[in-house]
Amino acid sequence: MRRSAARLLPVPILSFLVPLGLFEMLRSWGGLDPYLQSPVVHFYLVSIVSFLALLLAAALGYAGMRLRNLGVSFLSLAYISMTGLLMLHGLATPGFVMDHNSVQGVSSQLGILAATVWLWLASLPSARGLAVRLKDAHRWLSPVYTAGLVLFLAISMRGPHTMHNWAMGLQGVRTVLTVAVLLLLLHAAMNFARDYRSAGMPLQLAIVYGCGFLAAGQVVMVNGETWRLSWWIYHLLLLTSLVVVASGLLRQLAGSGASLTASLRAIFRSSPQEWLQRCISPSVQDLIQATEQKDEYTAGHNYRVALYALKLGERMGLSPSELLAVGQGAIVHDVGKLYISEVILRKPAALTTEERLVVEQHPVRGYELCRNLGFMREELSVIRSHHERWEGGGYPDSLQGEEIPLLARITAVADVYDALTSQRSYRQAMTHQGALELISSQAGRHFDPSCVNAWLQLAREEPEFFAKTAQEEAYLPVRTGKPLPG
């Protein structure tokens, strides 16, 4: 199925070419391009588009938070921009609240520009990596941006003359702006098409089409004569681009086979364990499979570590979003091992000093890889710091005590417990009891004592959980097309 989809990829360019062809046709045959001045229709059409953009922004914003992915959050900012500026565009319809033509023009130009920039950023791995460096970006980025936008709307409604001056200024650079918008959308569409080729997610393909419609909208907006039939096309193009992306999001959530409500529940309301089974994004699934295939002795290790870490996190009272973070971080905690030679990974004898140094690079390599994939700070902390020791002397940063992020301290206990109780190339598996004793003896040395206490308490109260989880095999999930980009 994915191969035939890849062959269809040149088709999205039609979402750009067909509307432009139609626009040119109407314009060149003057009789077909009547003057249709209807402020009422304009106001309602724009309000509908703005409202749809708001729904889409909210759905994407919520999905971004739940899936803990900055790429999805950037997408939601694209539609927040569209919502705000189109609202202004609608309010500036002649005869309505503001009655100012220049505000009308400048607001839709700014809306398309801002949406384009966010779509472009959402398509760039390096931008997602950069956002991780801004502390808690996923918490403040969206509220701060929305507040800024609201402030901008308030100022422009109070001072339409300033906007009028802006409009005059924009007039001079509109060709440059159009070229910039088209290039950014082209680049974004190419990036999403590439991601679609590897991950096959409906939302990614929908965005490729959405970029085409938006690009056509930009060209028509700049060249159309106000109130002509051809000029109305650009409003319809904005609407189409939104509907296409919204339907992609719905198809994404519906997946293949599962009912929409079941999938929505899985993404928005599931328990962490259920989420781990159903909502790990394909790019993360690829990472898990690649690490599991690379080292057969640790197949299933990542999945069990994630289950153990989730259970321990739950016991220690983590919030739902922290639980999702520890689950997603723990399941790829060793992804950096992809960069280590199999000879070293499978070596039955003790490692030489040089070989150990190579192995000890895996947390940093995994951290860098996942940072570029849009992982959030908390997940990244698990990947980077799961080999730190409570009393110091761990790697890669030799942190100590509470300097080590809590989620990484939790994962460290889960990781060591599973490593001890599974058979490895160089030794036999230890018993559950033996592993508990060893972990207990390392409280305050290798491990955070509060994590060890919670772990031992869990072992006393829910022994069946350990017996069951120890049986879990490699994660190897079946692709269903349900998850969102990651």
Ligand SMILES: [Fe+2]
């Ligand atoms: Fe590791």
